[in-house]
Amino acid sequence: MNAVSSVECRVSSSDSSPYSSRLTPYAQPLGVYIHIPYCLSRCHYCDFNSYRIDTGQITQYLETLAREIASRACAEAVRDRRVCSVFFGGGTPSILQASQLVGILDHCRATFTVEDDAEVSLEVNPGTVDLPKLCALREGGVTRLSAGVQAVQDRLLQRIGRAHTAWEAERAFWSMREAGFDNINLDLMFGLPDQSTDDWSETLDWAIGAGPEHISAYGLILEDGTPLQLESSRGDIGLPDEETEAAMYRLAVDRLREAGFEQYEISNFARQGFQCRHNLVYWQHQEYLGLGAGAHSFLAGRRYYNESLPARYVCAMAERGAAVAGGEVLSVEMVRSERLMLGLRLRSGLDVQAFTDLLGIQDLAASDRVARFLDDGFLRVREGRVQITERGLLVANELVVQLL
Ligand code: SF4
Secondary structure (H helix, E strand, O other): OOOOOOOOOEEOOOOOOOOOOOOOOOOOOEEEEEEEOEEOOOOOOOOOOOEEOOHHHHHHHHHHHHHHHHHHOOOOOOOOOEEEEEEEEEOOHHHOOHHHHHHHHHHHHHHOEEEEEEEEEEEEOHHHOOHHHHHHHHHOOOOEEEEEEEOOOHHHHHHOOOOOOHHHHHHHHHHHHHOOOOOEEEEEEEOOOOOOHHHHHHHHHHHHHHOOOEEEEEEOOOOOOOHHHHHHHHOOOOOOOHHHHHHHHHHHHHHHHHOOOEEEEOOEEEOOOOOOHHHHHHHOOOOEEEEOOOOEEEEOOEEEEEOOOHHHHHHHHHHHOOOEEEEEEOOHHHHHHHHHHHHHHEOOOEEHHHHHHHHOOOOHHHOHHHHHHHHOOOEEEEOOEEEEOHHHHOOHHHHHHHHO
8 A cells, every 4th residue: 555545634624625526537747856964953933844964874764765756656646747846845855965865856757757848846955965966966957946046145044053154155155056056046045133234135136146947935934842942032123113014025027127037936046947837836736746755735625744754754665665644625614715825926926717616706896805906006917917016015824814
């Protein structure tokens, strides 16, 4: 029995899955996510499933990952599916040797039907790569790199516990170019402790000047239990106030647009043709297979998650040949709210018909709330699609909650 079919799924409401009656299942290609849960050290804001690297565990982890790839490939919802993207996330996947990463990728190619032009992305911590490693990754089939730069001021990088310097980020970027990568994302963060608007402006200037194909700009979220959140619960940690943070976001939107980037999602900006295919799988509510410790999958209307701790993940695979720790069938309500939320986060928005179907209304005029958001300029209708406006971007999450 494979990992997916062996898991017991909890039904979230009395509604059956909206996927259960579809006539042409599995027509769309699949995204594959591979989780490497190790990092050089823990950043002070991080609540991802990541652990300080334990080199003694790596070989066993990778062997287990290979077994999981083989096992999950047999599942009905995966078998014979085309794979349009493979994404190595973490953690810090670039902490592994290039040969280890290429080995996993080769295993995926031998096991799944990976499309010839599939996007193969790898998250990179600038302090963990050099030119030979990057060349080996490029040769091994990695097509896109996503570098966690966050800020270009060393004092801010230290403040949030990043394990690299601004100079290392710059050097890594130019090495990526030298290795032949023509699809690079830079991750940037605003709303950091002690970060001024000038700091953020300098970070944006540097990123635009470097000339990547894609930039992600995320505001800091103080997740429960992280060192920064604990520190802030004890007193002021110098976070920008709400107004300043909103101004930082607007600065990013304006500056990146002027520089020729298209904002295709609330926090994501790309040059034409360089939208992240893997993230679009998530945002367009398509199916994906997650492999590795703590990885989530979304297949046939069900969401699954693997054992989070690497040691438990390894044990579960060894003992029962499966690492899935649980899952749930998505109810009609969950699918509706997720599609609405994800669809409106995309700047292309939602087709009017899809939007009204999700809200269960005849037409846009049938909902007072929709009419109010349109009148107040939070939503607009362009070329048959409902889109969030500049004004709506700043309150997008709240907007969706009120719509549902
Ligand atoms: S590099 Fe990423 S995953 Fe690792 S600790 Fe920092 S934020 Fe978390």
